Structures are given as structure tokens and as C-alpha cells.
Amino acid sequence: MTEPGSADESLQRAEELLERLKASRDELERLAAADDAESAVDVLTELAEIAKEVEAELTKARTRADAAQP
Numbered sequence: 442m443t444e445p446g447s448a449d450e451s452l453q454r455a456e457e458l459l460e461r462l463k464a465s466r467d468e469l470e471r472l473a474a475a476d477d478a479e480s481a482v483d484v485l486t487e488l489a490e491i492a493k494e495v496e497a498e499l500t501k502a503r504t505r506a507d508a509a510q511p
Contacts, residue, residue: 448509451502458495465491 465488470480 448502448505451498451505455498455502457489458498462488462491462495490500 445508465484469484469488472478472484
């Protein structure tokens with residue numbers, strides 16, 4: 442079991458975000474095929490937000506892993 446705030450916890454969160462990223466990308470492809478530009482812009486905005494969250498979680502994981510090393 443991981444302790445709260447551990448590097449493993451951050452990596453798990455990043456993996457969850459990556460799954461959301463994949464689902465949003467699939468939705469974007471569907472919208473592009475349907476020529477729904479307005480909805481596609483909304484999904485692109487969501488993709489950008491998820492990517493920022495992934496980056497933040499990976500940074501937390503890296504910082505926590507570095508702090509855990511003797």
C-alpha cells in the first residue's frame with residue numbers, strides 16, 4: 442500500500458489522467474470525422490487541461506522520488 446503523497450500515488454494519478462487523455466483524443470477524432478468544429482475546440486481545451494495535470498503529477502512524482510532517496 443502506498444503512503445498518501447507518495448511518488449507511486451502521483452504516478453497512479455498520472456496514469457488515470459492519461460486514460461482520460463486517450464478518451465478525449467478518441468472523442469476528438471470522432472468529432473473531426475463528424476465535422477463538428479465547435480465541439481472539437483471544446484475537446485482540445487480539455488486535452489490541454491489534462492496534459493497540464495499529467496505534467497504536474499509527473500513533476501510531483503519526480504520530486505517525491507528524489508526526496509525519498511537517501
